[in-house]
Amino acid sequence: MAYIEFRGVNKYYIMGEKKIFAADNMNFVIEKGEFCVILGPSGAGKTTLLNMLGGMDSCDGGTILLDKREISSLNERELTDYRRYEVGFVFQFYNLIQNLTALENVELASEICRNSFDPRQTLEAVGLAGRMDNFPAQLSGGEQQRVSIARALAKNPKILLCDEPTGALDYKTGKHILQILQDSCQKTGKTVIVVTHNSAIAGMADRIIQVKNGTILQNEENKQPLPAAQIEW
Ligand SMILES: Nc1ncnc2c1ncn2[C@@H]1O[C@H](COP(=O)(O)OP(=O)(O)OP(=O)(O)O)[C@@H](O)[C@H]1O
Numbered sequence: 001m002a003y004i005e006f007r008g009v010n011k012y013y014i015m016g017e018k019k020i021f022a023a024d025n026m027n028f029v030i031e032k033g034e035f036c037v038i039l040g041p042s043g044a045g046k047t048t049l050l051n052m053l054g055g056m057d058s059c060d061g062g063t064i065l066l067d068k069r070e071i072s073s074l075n076e077r078e079l080t081d082y083r084r085y086e087v088g089f090v091f092q093f094y095n096l097i098q099n100l101t102a103l104e105n106v107e108l109a110s111e112i113c114r115n116s117f118d119p120r121q122t123l124e125a126v127g128l129a130g131r132m133d134n135f136p137a138q139l140s141g142g143e144q145q146r147v148s149i150a151r152a153l154a155k156n157p158k159i160l161l162c163d164e165p166t167g168a169l170d171y172k173t174g175k176h177i178l179q180i181l182q183d184s185c186q187k188t189g190k191t192v193i194v195v196t197h198n199s200a201i202a203g204m205a206d207r208i209i210q211v212k213n214g215t216i217l218q219n220e221e222n223k224q225p226l227p228a229a230q231i232e233w
């Protein structure tokens with residue numbers, strides 16, 4: 001049985017007379033410990049897919065499984081626990097709390113979790129040993145994204161979900177962030193899923209899932225993923 005599985009997943013929005021399918025019979029699997037890239041143009045349904053997997057959005061049909069558990073049938077209370085303990089999120093615009101320091105942002109996340117990692121050590125691991133007492137506004141975009149990765153990792157989640165994590169960063173900083181995500185996948189065995197419209201990022205993935213118009217075009221394994229430092233766009 002696959003670690004993550006979508007079986008016939010649907011999600012639609014009613015807009016007047018029209019029914020817009022953000023997910024239209026999505027089927028795919030992802031194995032444990034993989035670095036998976038979800039690729040597709042704007043409006044393809046990437047964020048919808050990620051939010052349904054992360055328990056932030058419900059589906060209108062089908063089954064979503066993570067580690068033998070049916071996420072798609074959890075009630076609100078169970079979903080809160082699921083998001084809290086099992087999922088780490090990294091967003092395009094970091095979503096840090098502005099009046100808390102880097103360390104406090106990470107502590108806030110780790111304190112609500114069992115088996116969480118030490119916030120200081122996690123910040124050190126992403127190269128921010130010297131910036132723990134800075135507020136987000138005192139950090140560069142790349143540094144803020146590293147805080148947000150540390151915040152997600154410190155929870156010790158089962159899966160790390162990243163929605164366009166390099167979308168707001170320059171080329172060099174973006175590659176550094178991807179390297180950190182790839183390293184955390186390889187060193188900790190975490191399953192990491194990165195959503196992007198940048199096809200160059202696919203080269204570093206163990207698995208590439210292509211999405212268009214709410215459907216899965218392709219789900220391919222890459223036996224020779226490149227280190228993030230070697231991909232170019
Ligand atoms: N709340 C909503 N109401 C109506 N339509 C929505 C809503 N959220 C998403 N959609 C539609 O669902 C489709 C998929 O949206 P989604 O945000 O998942 O795309 P995406 O692949 O993440 O795009 P992008 O790369 O621009 O972030 C789009 O057609 C979008 O307009």
Ligand SMILES: [Mg+2]
Pocket residue numbers: 046047048163
């Ligand atoms: Mg999106």
